Amino acid sequence: MNWQRLLAIIRKEFIHIRRDPPSLGMVFIMPVVMLLLFGYAVNTDVNHIPLAVLDRDQSQASRQLVAALVNSGYYDLVGQAGSDGELKSLLDSGRVQAGLVIPAGYSRDLKRQEMATAQFLVDGSDPLVARTALAMAELIARYNSQEMRLVVLGKEGRALPAGPGVDLRARAWYNPGLESLKFNIPGLIGLVMQNITIMLTAFALVRERERGTLEQLMVTPIKGPELMLGKLIPYIVVAFIDMGLALGIGTLWFKVPITGSLLLLLGLTLLFLVFALGLGMFFSTVARTQLQAMQMSMLFILPSVLLSGFMFPRASMPRPIQYLGNLLPLTYFLDILRGIMLKGIGVNYLWRDVVALAGFGTGIIALAALRFRKRVE
Structure with missing residues (x-):
């Protein structure tokens, strides 16, 4: 091997690289940009799901249910709906991906030691988000139901009955099978x-x-x-x-x-x-x-x-x-x-x-x- 010829070829290639600034720039910029983007964007954890609430009860118990969802970190409360049509509009537009409907009489049912019901709607067009939203809503409602009933019943000095106090009925729109x-x-x-x-x-x-x-x-x-x-x-x-x-x-x-x-x-x-x-x-x-x-x-x-x-x-x-x-x-x-x-x-x-x-x-x-x-x- 002739080292002089080899060095000459190496020098020539470096000259070609130097004369092509756009390609040289992309060679160094692309890995930095890609690593930063992949590092932040490639995230399969689902949180901060936009949530709208239709609260027809307007009680301390209903507000506590909303607070439990928001404080979990999985949901961000972005709006209050005044009607079923407004909540549907928010879901249709994509401004929110989940909606909580709390019916009138929610707090009353808790006081009577009856099963209080609420409806949780989720945009099923994105199954990854929908599955997490449904699962976490049901889990949060189940584990916080006792505390919510305790707040209501504690004021009256009554004992806390056993069993869950909230029946959160979840439903996925647009893609019910979450396919x-x-x-x-x-x-x-x-x-x-x-x-x-x-x-x-x-x-x-x-x-x-x-x-x-x-x-x-x-x-x-x-x-x-x-x-x-x-x-x-x-x-x-x-x-x-x-x-x-x-x-x-x-x-x-x-x-x-x-x-x-x-x-x-x-x-x-x-x-x-x-x-x-x-x-x-x-x-x-x-x-x-x-x-x-x-x-x-x-x-x-x-x-x-x-x-x-x-x-x-x-x-x-x-x-x-x-x-x-x-x-x-x-x-x-x-x-x-x-x-x-x-x-x-x-x-x-x-x-x-x-x-x-x-x-x-x-x-x-x-x-x-x-x-x-x-x-x-």
């Missing part, structure tokens, strides 16, 4: 559509540049926006065909129903596809090689898997990580998919997600068009 498949399939559809569309367009301009055909297009009378739209529209058609295939497999093979409007679902999917395709186009205007385009795509896709609620409940993540998840359009698209497919809700509950997707799509398309025009000029 993980019904939660996972809509999420997979969203994730697959994002990954495919970003990858499709991320290589579009880079491939043209590497083959030398982009320069040929630049000398033609075609304008930058025309060239950009001409490249995007075919991919939109392809992405919609993929969406149809994904929905077909999800509904026909995996038996996950679309309980809401199919037309609404397809229309809102278009908003998400515009963003994903625009982001891929933006990556293609920044990257110099297909390898760089791939690295940029993966740097965006991996956090989307972790922070969007696709795998892990967002309510259990630290607040700063939740804010990062709010910057990912997939977070809102998953709410739309699960809301329409599992809950059957409409735009009146999804308008925040629609506005967010429209804003992300408009912004990334404008940014990609600006960079693309500079490239063409």
Whole structure:
């Protein structure tokens, strides 16, 4: 082995690495970012479940039941409902994932040494959260029932009767069987559509540049926006065909129903596809090689898997990580998919997600068009 030639090759490779700052930066930034995100986001512990309460009794005993749930750390009281319709609206919109209904006469039944009943509702569209919410609510009610009866009966000097004092009747909405498949399939559809569309367009301009055909297009009378739209529209058609295939497999093979409007679902999917395709186009205007385009795509896709609620409940993540998840359009698209497919809700509950997707799509398309025009000029 000739050590001089070997050292020359090593020196040449270091020069190539130094002349590629984007790739070098991602090599060092990606492990740091991924470890931080995985460390905070990969958490299967379920806590801080948003809870709404409909208290028709308004007594010390009913407030003690609510306090027992909140003090456990598993539930966060985020609202008081004034009616059954308001509680249903909170669950439909996703603002809360659990609801406690305490009927009138709850405290009276405790005083009479009768079984006091309460109803606990949970959003079953996320089985992981729903199972924990149901199990912990029943456990907390059972182990705190004696204490609640003691507070009421102690004032009257009567002995505490044996046996549980609260019958908490739990019920899961939207996915009564708590089937993980019904939660996972809509999420997979969203994730697959994002990954495919970003990858499709991320290589579009880079491939043209590497083959030398982009320069040929630049000398033609075609304008930058025309060239950009001409490249995007075919991919939109392809992405919609993929969406149809994904929905077909999800509904026909995996038996996950679309309980809401199919037309609404397809229309809102278009908003998400515009963003994903625009982001891929933006990556293609920044990257110099297909390898760089791939690295940029993966740097965006991996956090989307972790922070969007696709795998892990967002309510259990630290607040700063939740804010990062709010910057990912997939977070809102998953709410739309699960809301329409599992809950059957409409735009009146999804308008925040629609506005967010429209804003992300408009912004990334404008940014990609600006960079693309500079490239063409």
